[in-house]
Amino acid sequence: MSSIIKLENVSYKYPDNDNLENRFALNDLSLDINEGEFVAILGHNGSGKSTAAKLMNMILTPDSGKIYVAGKEISDQKMKESEVYEIRKNVGMVFQNPDNQIVATVVEEDVAFGPENLGVPPAEIRQRVDEALDIVGMKSYARHAPHRLSGGQKQRVAIAGIIAMKPKCIIFDESTAMLDPLGRKEVMNTILRLNKEEKITIVLITHYMNEAILADKVVVMKEGSKYMQGTPNEVFSKPEKLWRAGLEVPQSIELINALNKELNLEIPLGVYDLDTCAELIKNAIEK
Amino acid sequence: MSIIELKDVSFVYGKKTPYEIKALDNVSLNIEENLITGLIGHTGSGKSTLVQMLNGILKPNSGTVIVDGEDIWKKPKKIASVRYKVGMVMQYPEYQLFADTVKDDIAYGPKNMKLSAEEIEKRVFRSAEFCGIDKETLEKSPFDLSGGQKRRVALAGVMAMNPKILVLDEPAAGLDPKGRREILGGIKKYRDESGTTVIIVSHSMEDMAMYCDRVVVMSDSKILSNGTCREVFSQSQLLKENGLDVPEITNVVLKLREKGINIPNDIYTVEDAVKAISSLSLERRAKNGI
Amino acid sequence: MAFDVSLGQYYEGKSLIHKLDPRTKLIYVIMFMVSIFVAKSIYAFALLSVVVLLTVIFSRVPIRTILRGLKPLIVIVAFTAILNIFWTKAESDPLWQWKFITIYKEGLINAGLLALRIILLLVETTLFLSYTTTPIELTDGIESLLAPLKLIKLPVHEFAMLMTIALRFIPTLTDETSKIMNAQKARGADFSSGGLIKRAKALIPIIIPLFVSSFRRADELATAMECRCYRGGEGRTRMKKLKFKVKDVFGWLFSIALLAGVILMNIFLAEYGYMI
Numbered sequence: 001m002s003s004i005i006k007l008e009n010v011s012y013k014y015p016d017n018d019n020l021e022n023r024f025a026l027n028d029l030s031l032d033i034n035e036g037e038f039v040a041i042l043g044h045n046g047s048g049k050s051t052a053a054k055l056m057n058m059i060l061t062p063d064s065g066k067i068y069v070a071g072k073e074i075s076d077q078k079m080k081e082s083e084v085y086e087i088r089k090n091v092g093m094v095f096q097n098p099d100n101q102i103v104a105t106v107v108e109e110d111v112a113f114g115p116e117n118l119g120v121p122p123a124e125i126r127q128r129v130d131e132a133l134d135i136v137g138m139k140s141y142a143r144h145a146p147h148r149l150s151g152g153q154k155q156r157v158a159i160a161g162i163i164a165m166k167p168k169c170i171i172f173d174e175s176t177a178m179l180d181p182l183g184r185k186e187v188m189n190t191i192l193r194l195n196k197e198e199k200i201t202i203v204l205i206t207h208y209m210n211e212a213i214l215a216d217k218v219v220v221m222k223e224g225s226k227y228m229q230g231t232p233n234e235v236f237s238k239p240e241k242l243w244r245a246g247l248e249v250p251q252s253i254e255l256i257n258a259l260n261k262e263l264n265l266e267i268p269l270g271v272y273d274l275d276t277c278a279e280l281i282k283n284a285i286e287k
Numbered sequence: 288m289s290i291i292e293l294k295d296v297s298f299v300y301g302k303k304t305p306y307e308i309k310a311l312d313n314v315s316l317n318i319e320e321n322l323i324t325g326l327i328g329h330t331g332s333g334k335s336t337l338v339q340m341l342n343g344i345l346k347p348n349s350g351t352v353i354v355d356g357e358d359i360w361k362k363p364k365k366i367a368s369v370r371y372k373v374g375m376v377m378q379y380p381e382y383q384l385f386a387d388t389v390k391d392d393i394a395y396g397p398k399n400m401k402l403s404a405e406e407i408e409k410r411v412f413r414s415a416e417f418c419g420i421d422k423e424t425l426e427k428s429p430f431d432l433s434g435g436q437k438r439r440v441a442l443a444g445v446m447a448m449n450p451k452i453l454v455l456d457e458p459a460a461g462l463d464p465k466g467r468r469e470i471l472g473g474i475k476k477y478r479d480e481s482g483t484t485v486i487i488v489s490h491s492m493e494d495m496a497m498y499c500d501r502v503v504v505m506s507d508s509k510i511l512s513n514g515t516c517r518e519v520f521s522q523s524q525l526l527k528e529n530g531l532d533v534p535e536i537t538n539v540v541l542k543l544r545e546k547g548i549n550i551p552n553d554i555y556t557v558e559d560a561v562k563a564i565s566s567l568s569l570e571r572r573a574k575n576g577i
Numbered sequence: 578m579a580f581d582v583s584l585g586q587y588y589e590g591k592s593l594i595h596k597l598d599p600r601t602k603l604i605y606v607i608m609f610m611v612s613i614f615v616a617k618s619i620y621a622f623a624l625l626s627v628v629v630l631l632t633v634i635f636s637r638v639p640i641r642t643i644l645r646g647l648k649p650l651i652v653i654v655a656f657t658a659i660l661n662i663f664w665t666k667a668e669s670d671p672l673w674q675w676k677f678i679t680i681y682k683e684g685l686i687n688a689g690l691l692a693l694r695i696i697l698l699l700v701e702t703t704l705f706l707s708y709t710t711t712p713i714e715l716t717d718g719i720e721s722l723l724a725p726l727k728l729i730k731l732p733v734h735e736f737a738m739l740m741t742i743a744l745r746f747i748p749t750l751t752d753e754t755s756k757i758m759n760a761q762k763a764r765g766a767d768f769s770s771g772g773l774i775k776r777a778k779a780l781i782p783i784i785i786p787l788f789v790s791s792f793r794r795a796d797e798l799a800t801a802m803e804c805r806c807y808r809g810g811e812g813r814t815r816m817k818k819l820k821f822k823v824k825d826v827f828g829w830l831f832s833i834a835l836l837a838g839v840i841l842m843n844i845f846l847a848e849y850g851y852m853i
Contacts, residue, residue, distance in 0.1 A: 399765030
């Protein structure tokens with residue numbers, strides 16, 4: 001598998017240090033995101049996870065270290081503008097607040113915004129817009145006004161706007177944080193479909209562990225550095241370590257962990273569905 | 288004793304237009320004094336409308352709202368006085384901060400109540416303490432704080448009005464797990480020490496189970512279920528039929544029951560589940576003479 | 578229905594007027610304005626009135642809707658007309674005199690024609706640019722018509738973008754304002770009592786959060802636009818290109834014919850009509 005985004009010993013410090021929100025930056029972060037992969041970056045507020053995302057499509061440039069996108073170094077300060085746009089076309093980004101990323105007053109006009117900026121011919125834009133709206137399941141809303149939609153629908157329109165640019169990779173910067181459970185489910189289903197069917201590389205930045213569980217690889221950040229990395233199974237089977245990073249684990253893992261201690265059991269920790277979890281507990285206590 | 292009583296309250300948005308939406312349909316509800324009541328339901332279930340009935344931001348089309356023994360719409364001109372009794376913390380309250388310092392912002396409510404300067408000062412410090420805001424932060428500009436801190440300042444601003452009832456719309460929205468625990472834990476501590484009645488609107492069943500005494504479930508402009516956590520979360524079937532869920536731990540327990548383990552069906556915290564399973568297992572071990 | 582700024586007063590329809598290119602409509606409205614102002618002959622006014630009446634019927638926008646839209650402006654029209662009655666001085670014998678107020682026949686006619694002018698202008702402008710055109714079509718039309726001004730470095734595209742974003746965000750900010758107002762009301766804010774200064778002061782807790790949040794939104798929107806490769810109008814294509822159709826040619830011809838007709842009437846029918 002070839003890597004699509006690679007961070008090598010990247011450090012970043014916000015110039016305005018007084019601002020508490022920006023106090024945490026990145027400290028010697030190395031990260032590899034492979035083509036076609038679904039990577040979740042998990043971390044508490046201020047752990048540097050959003051900063052990492054902003055470095056990946058050149059909203060920010062690192063103080064030190066190197067960043068590569070599709071093999072091309074992007075941490076070089078002297079890049080041409082056209083090269084910057086080439087990177088942004090390939091690495092799309094969906095933000096937290098759906099309201100603040102929709103530009104036009106009609107859904108399909110907004111989805112067309114990206115391809116229009118890229119200078120795509122009108123007929124092809126039309127085709128891309130229809131396709132993108134179809135993928136996110138918003139085709140029947142093409143002529144609607146965005147501000148009348150629900151949070152989950154707005155976020156899907158924002159995703160369609162990125163897909164229409166045909167990116168190789170999409171970064172979701174806490175894109176589910178402001179949504180209700182239904183909206184979150186809609187967006188997560190869309191993300192999974194993009195990854196599995198459209199083969200788009202996904203970087204999901206979140207602090208919801210039940211979203212991270214769906215990823216191929218989980219990176220846990222703490223205070224600007226990489227704290228843990230592995231498959232969801234590997235990461236979530238270490239509840240104590242996650243708690244120390246201000247995060248939580250699924251209740252099923254919490255239960256098994258507590259039972260192991262309380263009753264001296266040795267149920268292996270991991271991400272299980274309800275049935276497996278219940279079966280393991282049943283077998284252990286009936287032994 | 289109930290401190291809030293809704294009697295047959297109905298509310299319709301955009302009445303007599305083609306865009307008419309029924310938000311509350313003959314809702315009757317009692318909220319018990321000194322308890323933390325969780326209000327849960329999908330977006331559009333009517334829970335936000337219900338909450339806005341409590342301090343008179345919306346007026347019911349029919350039915351009565353009784354707060355602390357008084358019909359709040361008896362004298363419509365005095366509706367503002369209800370707002371001192373029912374403190375309301377809206378969603379993302381950090382966006383309402385405006386003053387030069389955190390202290391001034393917290394003092395805004397008490398000042399509107401025309402309290403004495405000493406009393407205001409006292410209340411500002413007290414509510415800041417509840418919300419974990421230190422003295423140094425009080426002198427800072429609210430716009431220099433982190434998102435989580437801003438949220439706490441906004442919360443302190445409402446607490447400083449000493450409301451009899453504190454209503455919070457998704458107080459933990461968008462916070463990470465640690466931030467959620469801090470803010471919800473702080474609210475619980477505040478209730479324990481001040482005896483305030485608290486209503487929390489939330490989407491998280493796990494949070495409700497952990498911090499609330501009672502739960503009211505809304506669906507389709509009506510009340511679907513209302514009772515203690517134990518009562519409500521034992522109705523997993525009813526909740527699931529309406530597109531809601533029970534805490535994950537309750538689902539694990541239900542699966543264990545399906546598999547023939549004799550465990551009660553009204554468990555809704557990990558702690559209780561551990562206790563129940565442990566005692567079962569110890570019983571079994573004792574029986575087998577281990 | 579609540580006023581929806583993204584649609585303005587748009588009245589959904591499929592009439593010929595709805596289907597005209599927004600640029601044609603803009604050109605027509607300009608021609609109509611010129612016609613209204615050069616019109617002198619009473620016959621010209623009759624022609625313009627008939628044109629307005631016909632376009633209203635053609636558009637299938639209910640006359641009641643249009644009259645309702647005029648309602649708030651009636652006071653201004655009446656006020657201007659009445660001023661005109663008093664201000665007109667003529668050679669003929671006054672109709673009525675009281676102290677320093679003198680009313681002439683010419684004054685009454687002047688006032689009537691002025692009111693007619695304003696009303697015709699309002700009806701035709703709102704009919705073409707508001708009831709039958711969405712704001713987004715209008716913006717596109719303006720951008721395209723002003724395109725030649727890019728040659729003298731006027732930021733035409735930026736202006737159009739600005740209008741689009743404003744239209745997009747007005748409902749969002751309206752929502753936000755009412756949320757902030759409710760939040761401050763819940764903290765005991767009182768916006769409706771006291772003198773002017775007290776009321777203005779009471780608005781500070783609303784205006785400051787609104788400003789802060791607008792700046793935050795602007796900042797986030799700018800980043801999002803950059804991430805979608807926005808770099809101004811250069812090299813940009815559009816999904817929907819405005820295209821003139823055969824009916825637009827008729828539209829232009831009609832516009833020219835109208836203006837020509839009014840001018841000809843001024844010249845040749847002057848002796849038959851009242852000249853002002």
